[in-house]
Amino acid sequence: MTGTIDPVTDADLDAYVDDQLDVSRRIEVEAFLSARPEEAARVMSDLRMRDELRVALAGSGGMARPVTTDAARRLERGLARGRIFGVLQRAAAVAAFVAAGWLANGIVGPMSVTRVVASPQPPAYVDEAVRAHRTTLVRESMSSQAEAPNYNAGEIRAATAIVMPSLPNDWKVRDVQVYPSRFGPSVEMAVETKEMGLVSLFAIRPGTFDVVKPTVAPSGDISSAYFQIGEVAYAVVAQSQVRDLDRAAETLARTLY
Incomplete structure (x- = not known):
């Protein structure tokens, strides 16, 4: 086996993140990523952001403000248009979590904001x-x-x-x-x-x-x-x-x- 015939492009990586590739092409993309750790790290970051956004939207259960949920879904669809929209990915996640915050605020009353220092938990x-x-x-x-x-x-x-x-x-x-x-x-x-x-x-x-x-x-x-x-x-x-x-x-x- 001498490697992939077609070069892996940014479009292939975007399609990989969006689950739009067939099995054979996914294998070729994964082989490409296994030899390029920095590129693989960027793709994994996109996958994690995509999944976090989906979880946030699913968790809102339709109870968040419609305009906020709408904006988050539009930003989610924009992820497939290229990594140049990385800032929009983060904004979409923030919008979804802010919506959840508005919901909790309406249920339990105004929330006080305290300063915390968060550190990532090891696997x-x-x-x-x-x-x-x-x-x-x-x-x-x-x-x-x-x-x-x-x-x-x-x-x-x-x-x-x-x-x-x-x-x-x-x-x-x-x-x-x-x-x-x-x-x-x-x-x-x-x-x-x-x-x-x-x-x-x-x-x-x-x-x-x-x-x-x-x-x-x-x-x-x-x-x-x-x-x-x-x-x-x-x-x-x-x-x-x-x-x-x-x-x-x-x-x-x-x-x-």
């Missing part, structure tokens, strides 16, 4: 990674639990469909385990590193296609840096005082392209 698989790391720490403290340092990336891929990144030369594998999770089999690798000590490299297929750049997520005494490439997500997990987790994640992510 659910990060919790799985932290739990796996804690289990590794328990195993480390038990002399009866034998380590399994024999690491075979090809065998892991064949058994779990998870592609593991290439490790830096100074990282030493101490233990490799396959754990069950709510998403299916996951891989937890305990690695001894020169600069960060014992860290865990966690990999899982979360059931979604996405491109997520390395992002640090502190969680009490443990921190992680997670990222996703296509259908597989990864997390580098260590004690909170460990620095440069994000740099380690970026190094691992680069080996997968």
Whole structure:
């Protein structure tokens, strides 16, 4: 197989977001995106905005002001006309949520506005990674639990469909385990590193296609840096005082392209 015959254009990407492509063309577009993480990230952002807007409109149940709902639906249809309307996408979502706010205000009375600082919640698989790391720490403290340092990336891929990144030369594998999770089999690798000590490299297929750049997520005494490439997500997990987790994640992510 030598690749797609027809080049993937912006029109194809717009049609992909709007569910207007047949199965064969969708596969070609996904192959195109899998090799272009920045383009894939933009498409995933469009898909997320589209779904958020649809949920907001469906949730209004026809009780929002008709003029506001009408404007939101017109803006939603405009998404298919190109990414140059990115500002309109955000405006449409805001319009839908403002409509919901007007409805709540009418039911429970005027609402006071307080200043809050919101931070994005890490994906659910990060919790799985932290739990796996804690289990590794328990195993480390038990002399009866034998380590399994024999690491075979090809065998892991064949058994779990998870592609593991290439490790830096100074990282030493101490233990490799396959754990069950709510998403299916996951891989937890305990690695001894020169600069960060014992860290865990966690990999899982979360059931979604996405491109997520390395992002640090502190969680009490443990921190992680997670990222996703296509259908597989990864997390580098260590004690909170460990620095440069994000740099380690970026190094691992680069080996997968």
